[in-house]
Structure formats: C-alpha cells, structure tokens
Amino acid sequence: MGSIRSLVLMQLMILLNVILTVKASTPAVAKPGCRSRCGDVIIPYPFGTGRDCNITAGFFINCNTSFIPHKPFFGGNLEVIDISTDGQLRILSHASYDCFNTSYRNWLFYNFRLFEFSINNNKNKFTAMGCDTYAVVQGSYGQRYTTGCLSLCNNITDVSNGSCSGIGCCQTSIPKDVKSYDISLSSYANHTNVLLENPCSYAFVAEIDNYTFSASDLHGFEFQGKQFPITLDWKIGNKSCNEANMDVNNFACKEYSKCVDSENNSGYLCKCLEGYVGNPYLTNGCQDINECESMSPCNGTARCTNLPGTYNCSCPVGYEGDGKKSGTGCSLPNKDQSKTSPLIVALGLALGFLVFSWG
Ligand SMILES: *[C@@H]1O[C@H](CO)[C@@H](O)[C@H](O)[C@H]1NC(C)=O
Ligand SMILES: *[C@@H]1O[C@H](CO)[C@@H](O)[C@H](O)[C@H]1NC(C)=O
Ligand SMILES: *[C@@H]1O[C@H](CO)[C@@H](O)[C@H](O)[C@H]1NC(C)=O
Ligand SMILES: *[C@@H]1O[C@H](CO)[C@@H](O)[C@H](O)[C@H]1NC(C)=O
Ligand SMILES: *[C@@H]1O[C@H](CO)[C@@H](O)[C@H](O)[C@H]1NC(C)=O
Ligand SMILES: *[C@@H]1O[C@H](CO)[C@@H](O)[C@H](O)[C@H]1NC(C)=O
Ligand SMILES: *[C@@H]1O[C@H](CO)[C@@H](O)[C@H](O)[C@H]1NC(C)=O
Ligand SMILES: *[C@@H]1O[C@H](CO)[C@@H](O)[C@H](O)[C@H]1NC(C)=O
Ligand SMILES: *[C@@H]1O[C@H](CO)[C@@H](O)[C@H](O)[C@H]1NC(C)=O
Numbered sequence: 001m002g003s004i005r006s007l008v009l010m011q012l013m014i015l016l017n018v019i020l021t022v023k024a025s026t027p028a029v030a031k032p033g034c035r036s037r038c039g040d041v042i043i044p045y046p047f048g049t050g051r052d053c054n055i056t057a058g059f060f061i062n063c064n065t066s067f068i069p070h071k072p073f074f075g076g077n078l079e080v081i082d083i084s085t086d087g088q089l090r091i092l093s094h095a096s097y098d099c100f101n102t103s104y105r106n107w108l109f110y111n112f113r114l115f116e117f118s119i120n121n122n123k124n125k126f127t128a129m130g131c132d133t134y135a136v137v138q139g140s141y142g143q144r145y146t147t148g149c150l151s152l153c154n155n156i157t158d159v160s161n162g163s164c165s166g167i168g169c170c171q172t173s174i175p176k177d178v179k180s181y182d183i184s185l186s187s188y189a190n191h192t193n194v195l196l197e198n199p200c201s202y203a204f205v206a207e208i209d210n211y212t213f214s215a216s217d218l219h220g221f222e223f224q225g226k227q228f229p230i231t232l233d234w235k236i237g238n239k240s241c242n243e244a245n246m247d248v249n250n251f252a253c254k255e256y257s258k259c260v261d262s263e264n265n266s267g268y269l270c271k272c273l274e275g276y277v278g279n280p281y282l283t284n285g286c287q288d289i290n291e292c293e294s295m296s297p298c299n300g301t302a303r304c305t306n307l308p309g310t311y312n313c314s315c316p317v318g319y320e321g322d323g324k325k326s327g328t329g330c331s332l333p334n335k336d337q338s339k340t341s342p343l344i345v346a347l348g349l350a351l352g353f354l355v356f357s358w359g
C-alpha cells in the first residue's frame with residue numbers, strides 16, 4: 001500500500017514539476033502568432049515584423065530571410081544586433097573613409113537617419129583617425145548641429161596606442177537627442193606627406209567601449225569595410241505617462257507594470273513592477289517572480305511563501321523574527337527560552353512520529 005501511495009505521489013510531483021518548468025521556460029517575448037526572433041536576434045514587442053506584430057510603424061523590423069542566419073533590419077537598412085525592452089536598440093553603422101594613393105582618391109561618406117529614435121549620447125562617440133585628417137559630423141536633433149575633430153601626425157612614431165587626443169586619432173561626443181548624422185572627411189595635403197604609413201582617413205560613430213585606437217590601424221585600407229555598433233534610445237509615442245494613460249485603448253503599459261516618462265516628457269517606457277519580470281508591453285507579460293525558488297530568501301528554519309509581487313518568510317511556531325536571511329532570521333525569544341524550547345522539541349518529535357507511521 002505504502003509503495004503505491006508514494007509512487008502516485010512521485011508521479012504527481014513530476015507532473016507538477018513539468019508544468020512549472022514549462023511555464024517558467026517560455027515567457028512571452030512577442031505578440032501571440034508573431035515571430036519572436038530573427039536569426040540570432042530576439043525581437044520583443046513593441047518591436048515586430050509587420051502587421052499587428054509591431055506597436056506602430058516606427059517599431060517595424062524587416063527580417064530578411066535571404067541571409068543565413070536571417071538578419072533583422074530597422075529604419076530601412078540598419079542591421080539590428082540587439083533589442084532590449086528597457087528602451088535600447090543596438091544597430092550596426094559603417095565607417096566613412098577617404099583613401100589615397102599617388103593617383104587615385106577613393107572615398108565613402110556615410111550618413112545615418114532615424115525618424116523616431118535617437119542616438120544615446122552617453123554610450124556612443126565620434127572617432128576619426130589619420131595623420132592628415134579633418135573630420136566633420138553634422139546632423140539634427142530638431143535643430144542643426146555641427147561638430148568634429150582634427151587628427152594629425154608628422155611621423156607615425158609619434159602616435160600612441162589607446163590615445164585619441166589629436167595625434168593619429170581624435171574623438172568627440174555626440175550631442176543629446178541626435179536623430180541623424182552626416183560624416184565628411186578632408187585633408188590638408190591629400191595624405192601626400194604620410195602616404196606610405198597612412199593612406200586613409202577614417203571616421204565613425206561607435207559605442208565607446210567597442211573601439212580602442214591602435215597605431216597599426218593607420219597603416220592599411222582594412223577599415224574601409226568596417227562596421228561598428230551604436231546604441232539607440234527608443235520610447236513609445238511622444239506623450240507623457242499622464243497624457244498617454246488617459247487614452248486607455250492605446251496605452252502601451254499592461255498589467256503589473258508602471259509607466260516611466262522619457263527624459264523630455266516626450267514619450268514613455270513601461271517597466272514591470274518590483275517582484276515581476278517579463279515584457280511589460282504584452283498582456284500577461286509581467287509575471288510574478290517566485291522568490292522562494294529563485295533566491296531562497298528565508299532563513300533555513302523559516303517557511304517561504306511566494307506572494308504576488310513579493311514573498312513571506314514565516315518562522316516555526318515559538319520562534320520570532322522576520323525569517324529573512326537579510327533580516328532578523330528566526331530565533332527563540334530570549335526571556336522564556338527554557339519554557340518553549342522543550343515544548344517545540346516535543347511537538348516536533350510527535351509530528352515526526354506521525355509522519356513516519358503514515359508512510
Ligand atoms: C507595423 O509596421 C508595418 C510596416 O511599417 C506597418 O505597415 C504596420 O501598420 C505596423 N503595425 C502597426 C500595428 O502599426
Ligand atoms: C534582403 O537582402 C537582400 C540582399 O541585401 C536584398 O536584395 C533583398 O531585397 C532584401 N529583402 C528584403 C525583403 O528586404
Ligand atoms: C591606386 O589605386 C587604384 C584603385 O585601387 C589602382 O587601380 C592603382 O593601381 C593604384 N595606383 C598606385 C600607384 O598604387
Ligand atoms: C620618423 O621617426 C623615426 C624615428 O624617430 C625616424 O627614423 C624616421 O626617419 C621618421 N620618418 C619621417 C618620415 O620623418
Ligand atoms: C525635447 O523637447 C523639445 C521641445 O518640445 C523638442 O523640440 C525636442 O525635439 C524634444 N526631444 C526629443 C528627443 O523628443
Ligand atoms: C587633393 O586631391 C584633389 C583631387 O582629388 C585635388 O583637386 C587637390 O588639388 C589635391 N590637393 C592637394 C593639396 O594636393
Ligand atoms: C564591437 O562590436 C562588434 C559587433 O557587435 C563585435 O563583434 C565586436 O566583438 C566588438 N568589439 C569589441 C572590442 O567590443
Ligand atoms: C599597438 O598595438 C598593436 C596591436 O594592436 C601592436 O602591434 C603594437 O606593437 C602596439 N604599439 C605600441 C607602441 O605599443
Ligand atoms: C506626435 O506623434 C504623432 C503621431 O506619431 C505625430 O503626428 C505628431 O506630429 C507628433 N508630435 C510631435 C510634437 O512630435
């Protein structure tokens with residue numbers, strides 16, 4: 001009898017485990033019926049690959065299936081390498097170049113256009129390199145901006161690795177909220193004085209930690225085909241949370257999430273409430289975290305109960321404290337320790353005996 005009962009119990013537990021695992025391993029990323037990845041890149045809603053899969057036209061991702069693996073593109077021809085639901089999108093951009101030999105000039109000046117989103121000015125920088133290089137970057141953030149830098153060197157031995165202070169390499173930051181840029185390169189003498197060591201000028205916008213200058217990059221023509229990642233900021237619409245909240249049908253933040261205004265109060269983001277994880281833009285996207293399983297927050301003797309958005313630790317009968325490892329734990333009250341302690345022990349023994357005899 002006992003063995004059958006434990007067999008049934010075990011099967012029940014396995015079944016429960018399977019249900020829990022399945023539920024935990026497939027959190028929704030995209031809208032139902034929409035593709036949640038394109039090649040190696042995960043495409044979370046509000047982004048999507050067309051029809052009702054993206055929240056508005058500005059969040060459309062073109063998944064080009066003629067590449068193996070498939071490649072996602074955004075805003076026409078910008079290749080996407082990463083999308084996060086916390087308001088950032090990483091894309092690849094090209095290096096601009098201006099290359100010379102004794103008889104020939106070969107150049108490409110790259111330009112970059114966004115419609116709704118902007119370039120994150122803390123994470124990206126404009127870099128130019130060359131020994132006869134005058135680099136300009138201009139574009140708009142509502143109004144026009146122009147900036148740039150100058151990089152020179154008489155002799156390539158003057159150049160030091162890692163330093164972009166104007167000898168062989170220069171850097172400058174990009175203004176806030178920039179939506180576009182055009183790069184142009186020029187020189188004082190067509191590199192004629194440095195042609196052997198440095199035939200090209202290069203310039204690009206890239207994430208700060210993605211490129212470290214090396215003097216050897218000045219030598220050849222290799223940078224002509226290079227691509228660099230740029231981090232963009234995205235947000236929903238151009239209203240503040242308070243305004244957007246009134247338009248219930250179009251409000252992007254779903255259950256168990258909160259709305260966060262973007263810096264300019266023009267547009268907002270959604271975040272899951274504390275104690276929840278997932279995609280706040282989807283119905284049922286924010287799911288309760290089972291803290292008891294994921295972080296074992298209770299003191300060894302305390303019982304952990306998962307609650308919506310939080311958890312509770314309860315100490316065994318007769319003990320006091322909040323039961324939390326990070327809190328007061330569980331301990332016997334100081335005063336009448338001698339009275340309660342034997343009672344607990346006796347109770348424990350009795351319980352243990354009962355369980356034993358039931359099996
Ligand atoms: C998603 O993007 C496509 C392409 O721009 C657009 O035709 C479609 O209307 C967008 N979906 C929504 C719900 O706006
Ligand atoms: C996919 O990429 C190829 C090669 O760049 C291009 O010819 C084709 O038009 C693209 N397809 C779509 C649907 O964008
Ligand atoms: C200069 O570059 C062009 C194009 O790459 C090439 O055809 C030509 O032979 C080069 N001339 C010299 C002197 O290297
Ligand atoms: C560059 O500097 C090195 C060592 O300082 C020297 O030997 C070389 O002749 C210099 N080259 C030019 C083109 O001035
Ligand atoms: C910030 O607000 C100003 C004034 O309303 C506007 O011109 C500018 O485009 C806004 N910037 C962004 C990134 O929305
Ligand atoms: C640089 O090259 C251009 C043609 O590509 C020529 O018009 C110009 O005069 C040259 N400048 C110098 C300083 O050699
Ligand atoms: C720069 O970014 C590219 C594209 O994501 C990546 O392949 C490369 O490893 C990065 N380089 C560094 C030094 O982080
Ligand atoms: C600069 O870095 C390159 C490789 O990135 C290395 O070959 C070269 O020796 C370095 N030069 C100096 C002066 O450290
Ligand atoms: C806000 O967004 C709407 C719809 O996308 C657009 O028509 C309008 O011009 C935008 N307003 C501003 C101030 O950018």
Ligand SMILES: *[C@@H]1O[C@H](CO)[C@@H](O)[C@H](O)[C@H]1NC(C)=O
Nearest residue numbers: 305307312313314315322323
């Ligand atoms: C949490 O546990 C304490 C005992 O530690 C108990 O008094 C309280 O009722 C519990 N709260 C909930 C919501 O279960």
Ligand SMILES: *[C@@H]1O[C@H](CO)[C@@H](O)[C@H](O)[C@H]1NC(C)=O
Nearest residue numbers: 298299300325328329330331
């Ligand atoms: C539980 O709490 C008691 C009393 O605070 C402490 O001595 C013990 O180390 C705690 N155990 C764990 C596993 O945190």
